[in-house]
Amino acid sequence: xxxxxxxxxxxxxxxxxKDRNKTxxxxxxxxxxxxxxxxxxxxxxxxxxxxxxxxxxNVIAExxxxxxxLAGIGFALIxxxxxxxxxxxxxxxxxxxxxxxxxxxVLAAFTTTLMMVGIITFPMERRFFGTKxxxxxxxxxxxxxxxxxxxxxxxxxxxx
Amino acid sequence: xxxxxxxxxxLYVFLxxxxxxxxxxxxxxxxxxxTIFDHFTLFVVDMFKLFPAAFILxxxxxxxxxxxxxxxxxxxxxxxxGHLLAIxxxxxxxxxxxxxLPMASDLYKKGAKLEIVLTYLGASAICRIPMTxxxxxxxxxxFTIIRYxxxxxxxxxxxxxxGKLMKKKQAKMG
Numbered sequence: 552x553x554x555x556x557x558x559x560x561x562x563x564x565x566x567x568x569k570d571r572n573k574t575x576x577x578x579x580x581x582x583x584x585x586x587x588x589x590x591x592x593x594x595x596x597x598x599x600x601x602x603x604x605x606x607x608x609n610v611i612a613e614x615x616x617x618x619x620x621l622a623g624i625g626f627a628l629i630x631x632x633x634x635x636x637x638x639x640x641x642x643x644x645x646x647x648x649x650x651x652x653x654x655x656x657v658l659a660a661f662t663t664t665l666m667m668v669g670i671i672t673f674p675m676e677r678r679f680f681g682t683k684x685x686x687x688x689x690x691x692x693x694x695x696x697x698x699x700x701x702x703x704x705x706x707x708x709x710x711x
Numbered sequence: 712x713x714x715x716x717x718x719x720x721x722l723y724v725f726l727x728x729x730x731x732x733x734x735x736x737x738x739x740x741x742x743x744x745x746t747i748f749d750h751f752t753l754f755v756v757d758m759f760k761l762f763p764a765a766f767i768l769x770x771x772x773x774x775x776x777x778x779x780x781x782x783x784x785x786x787x788x789x790x791x792x793g794h795l796l797a798i799x800x801x802x803x804x805x806x807x808x809x810x811x812l813p814m815a816s817d818l819y820k821k822g823a824k825l826e827i828v829l830t831y832l833g834a835s836a837i838c839r840i841p842m843t844x845x846x847x848x849x850x851x852x853x854f855t856i857i858r859y860x861x862x863x864x865x866x867x868x869x870x871x872x873x874g875k876l877m878k879k880k881q882a883k884m885g
Contacts, residue, residue, distance in 0.1 A: 560764075584769070590726065591719070592758070595809070604747045645846075669808065680815075699857075703857055
């Protein structure tokens with residue numbers, strides 16, 4: 552996060568030195584974009600907070616650690632698709648799940664869908680890229696997650 | 712490519728109900744409601760700490776990176792190199808998906824090829840450097856290497872396929 556601010560500060564300073572007018576325009580554009588997206592962002596966060604209550608960590612662990620690994624992968628794909636977690640929560644959580652006996656295969660399915668498939672952010676994506684393209688993109692993400700998880704399973708010797 | 716503006720009624724209704732739910736929870740001391748709101752504030756604070764810097768960067772990007780640059784590196788004839796550059800750009804992403812979206816849409820408007828925008832979007836989800844460090848720490852470096860090796864080629868392939876699909880649709884409509 553510090554790097555982000557250093558980068559933004561540096562870029563802003565460089566931009567100011569080069570062209571004040573353009574910099575002003577950039578800041579105005581940034582502000583307008585932020586205001587336009589604000590309700591959507593709040594909506595997403597509200598939805599996530601509800602979801603996290605319905606699906607707390609231990610419930611997730613229980614389903615993902617299912618004896619039947621195929622069911623585990625299935626749950627992982629679904630939970631990962633509907634949830635939205637920031638990276639700094641996702642990976643510590645995955646580390647925790649790993650220690651509780653959840654397989655690498657299932658974790659790969661979970662983390663990849665978390666990152667690539669966003670049911671919660673779908674309304675927002677649709678506004679920028681249209682329904683059809685967003686649907687294609689999310690389906691592709693889902694398939695990629697499945698393939699990644701199978702490959703991880705093969706390499707770690709967890710499937711077949 | 713932004714859709715025509717219509718008021719997102721559902722969103723406002725949802726936010727209104729959510730607010731009402733939280734307010735009522737606090738009045739009648741309903742514990743689940745309070746827990747949910749705790750999560751809400753935690754996430755909002757966390758995200759909003761990033762937003763000023765993230766939006767400034769995107770704003771600067773929009774103003775300084777003009778059509779010519781985008782077309783040269785990410786345009787119709789950028790080919791495989793365009794995909795590689797999109798992945799490199801994605802790796803340096805430091806902000807959430809909601810900020811990546813307007814940036815990707817700006818790239819597209821400035822003449823980037825659709826499949827390259829899609830590669831950028833996909834790669835920004837899976838190969839951010841800060842996130843990767845986290846992942847390797849908690850799940851091990853081999854895990855991360857396999858995930859990269861499998862998902863990046865698939866992202867490029869799927870982007871090309873989706874790009875072609877969308878093009879066909881447009882041609883049909885036209």
